[in-house]
Structures are given as structure tokens and as C-alpha cells.
Amino acid sequence: MNNMEYLLRNVDELWNKYTKHEFVVRMRNGSLPLDVFRYYLIQDAKYVEDMLKSLLSALSKGPIDKVMRILNVIITTRDKGLETNSKLYTRLNISREEIVKTGYNLVNYAYTRHLYYYANMGWNEFLVAVTPCMFGYSIIGEYVLETPHEIYKLWASFYASDEYKKRVEAILSALNEIEINDNLIKIFINSVRFEIGFWDSSLRKDPTVY
Structure with a gap:
């Protein structure tokens, strides 16, 4: 059993609540309102920058071989993500200025501080704090890719892509080299809870606070 499998056994039903959240299911079936998705995209843009x-x-602070592999993968796959976001922002009329001026909702603010800490x-x-996001979105991307909704299919196309999978593989390879203890399990579980909260706050379109 690798470390990812071990962590998933410890997170139990929370993982399914995250990867099959109502927000995700509604992207998949095409019923998610576009204004909700637009709200999510702006909050996600702020999250990604901080992440x-x-x-x-x-x-x-990491081992040089793992560090170099992760950096190289991020650099070489950057264009695919930028291209996808550019298309989404154009279709939904999201500007860079709007992203910068929009505040964080409370969940997003707490989640990004969790990562900084x-x-x-x-x-x-x-590693264990960021893995739920990285690995979870690869699963979600493949699931949502079957949507009949053009916008949500475009969004999912990046997270289901070979380029994104290379990022995930680099993270999982690094994760598998560390020794998992109870403290790391708690960090992982809390990140999964933040991911669930991120979907919840997006569905509600929570007010921004910071």
C-alpha cells in the first residue's frame, strides 16, 4: 500500500463528499448555474496563486530531486492551464482586475492560510496539506469531463489532461517518500474538509471577508 492509499483509508467517507460534492455532480450533469461557477472561478484563482x-x-525545505521534478513539471505544463483559464475567463467576462479586487471568502482565506502555515x-x-487538492482534482476532472455543458467540459479538460496528471504524479511520488504519522494524517483530513468547505461556500456564494 502506498502513502496515498493509506491516507485515503484514514479519510474515509469525507473523500467521497469532496470528490462527489453537489457542486461537482451539478457540473457533471450540467445543472450548475453559471453565476455560481463564475464565483467559484474567481475564488479558485485566488486560491491557486496562494497555493x-x-x-x-x-x-x-524538500529533497532536491523531488523539488526539481515538481518545479520542472509545473513549468512544462503551465501553458495548458493558462490556456484553459484564459478561455474560461473570456467566456465568463472575468478580468484580472476583478480577481485582484475581489476579496477571499472565509473558507478560502482559512484554507490558504492553512497552506502557508x-x-x-x-x-x-x-505535501500532505496540498495533496487533496492536487490528486482530488484529477479525479474530479475525469468525472466532470463527461458533462454535456461546454463550459464545464472545458474546465474539466485541464484537470483530466496528461499535463495535469504529470503534476499529480510528481506530487504523489514525493508523498510516497515520506513517513506518514498521526499528525500528517490530521493535516490531510483537514485539507479534505477545506476542499468540501470550498465547494459549499461556492454554492452559497458566500460574502467575501478579506
């Missing part, structure tokens, strides 16, 4: 900053901080704590802690 990448946390990753860069954590990389300075563990990036400063250490490499192992950050």
Missing part, C-alpha cells in the same frame, strides 16, 4: 506561493516556500512548518507537512 503556488506556499509551494515555492515549501520547496526550499504548513509550508513554513516543513516539506512533509505541506
